[in-house]
Amino acid sequence: GVNVLLSREETYADISPVKLDSNGVSSFVSIMRGCNNMCSFCVVPFTRGRERSRDPLSIIRESKELFQLGYREITLLGQNVDSYYWTPSENETKGWGQPVTFANLLEQVALIDPLLRVRFSTSHPKDITDDVLHVMSRHENICKYIHLPVQSGSNRVLQLMNRSYTREWYMAKVDRIRQLLPGCGITSDIIAGFCSETEDEHQETLQLMEYCRYDFGYMYFYSERPGTLAARRYADDVPEETKKRRLTEIVALQRRMSGESNRADVGRIVKILIEGDSKKSDGHWMGRSSENKVVVFPKNGITKKGDYAEVKIYGSTGGTLLGEFI
Ligand code: SF4
Known part of the structure; x- marks a missing residue:
């Protein structure tokens, strides 16, 4: 559909790939553009501008059309879906009397039809709310899956990355998800060897991964992107062989945990x-x-x-x- 073409133009910042090829069953709907965060490794704040949330009525209309065309799964897309926020001021005649949050929008899309599965990507750990988790638990057709990119397990590195959460905050968020949504799939993005990362800080990333027991991870070693805050402020000073060795350790740990996660599904x-x-x-x-x-x-x-x-x-x-x- 038209929207798939729109979505293709987006360059997603969090490093996990979003598969946009249509198989006639799953489809993608953009709900917002841009990002107001300033993660230091990311180009989006400079290329995509400030956050703009799309009119919820047009999102719901497009989602209904996709369902009528035979699609059975919709992924709501945005750089930071949890900060979706639409105010009705200019559009009061359209029937929304109050601001629409991501939790409201997610619920409205889920109500289109019980046969329509709803997913979303990407969540920022600092912004995902209990409201969203409650909506997920209320609707069977909202998939129990959250991609929650952590990027690093070290507080000092997280601060350099400008992620605006700590490892403790992040781990508490994972606890909350597991409490409200038992069995929910959780995956992450991880960058190995960000500027000035020490061996101890790398170990903290491995420990955090163990704690979170990710089902899957998208893992990369850091490579500087021109124009980013990190490129301007910090030396890309972890030697390449160190980055690669740390990445290998991260990948090996994730492979073990993914295997454990899959074995735990046997018999289900x-x-x-x-x-x-x-x-x-x-x-x-x-x-x-x-x-x-x-x-x-x-x-x-x-x-x-x-x-x-x-x-x-x-x-x-x-x-x-x-x-x-x-
Ligand atoms: S949340 Fe951070 S990584 Fe994601 S798009 Fe915004 S600035 Fe980039």
Whole structure:
């Protein structure tokens, strides 16, 4: 759709890739542009400007149209979705009497149809609210999955990055998510070897990862981007081989934790939205759980793309869960 084209133009700052290829089942809707944060490694504040939230009625209209076209999953996109905020002042005639927060918007999109799954990306740890977590817990069709980029586990490095939270704040946020949404999938972005990062600070990142037990992570070593605050203020002084070795340790830890997370799913029955044929065989479906795990399972001759399936997990291979119809 039109919106997919709009979304393609965005350059997302948090480093996880957003897959915008349409499979006819999952789609993306931009809800805001720009970002008011000033993370020192990020170009977005300079290239995308101040935050502008989109009219909620047009977001809901577009989401309904996508549902009517057969899409069964919508991801609400923004650099920092939790700071979505729309005030009705210029648009009072359109029927929204009061400001609309991200929690309000998320709930309205979830109410379009129980068969429509709703996801969102990206959340900033300092901005995600209990209201959002409560809305998620009230609606089965809002996926229990939060991408919550931490970037570093060291308070000094977080401050240099200008992330405006501490490791303690972040860990308390993860505790809160697990308390209100037991079993919720949580993933992160992590940068190894940011300017002046010490060995101890790197260890703090590894410890924080263990604490958070991420299901998956997008991990990179720091590379300076021209025009950013970090490029102007800080020397990119961690030697490349040190950055790479730290990244290797981070990746190894995440691989172990992802494996543990997948093994913990064995024996569970999960509801999968079928996205299409599995890459390896057209005798198998590929889909995702609410927690955003990819699951492959043999077709049963009745289901089709865009249907939901109850699948029992019996194992995993690489990052993929293996299941079968129950
Ligand atoms: S929150 Fe930080 S990393 Fe994300 S877009 Fe804004 S400035 Fe960039």
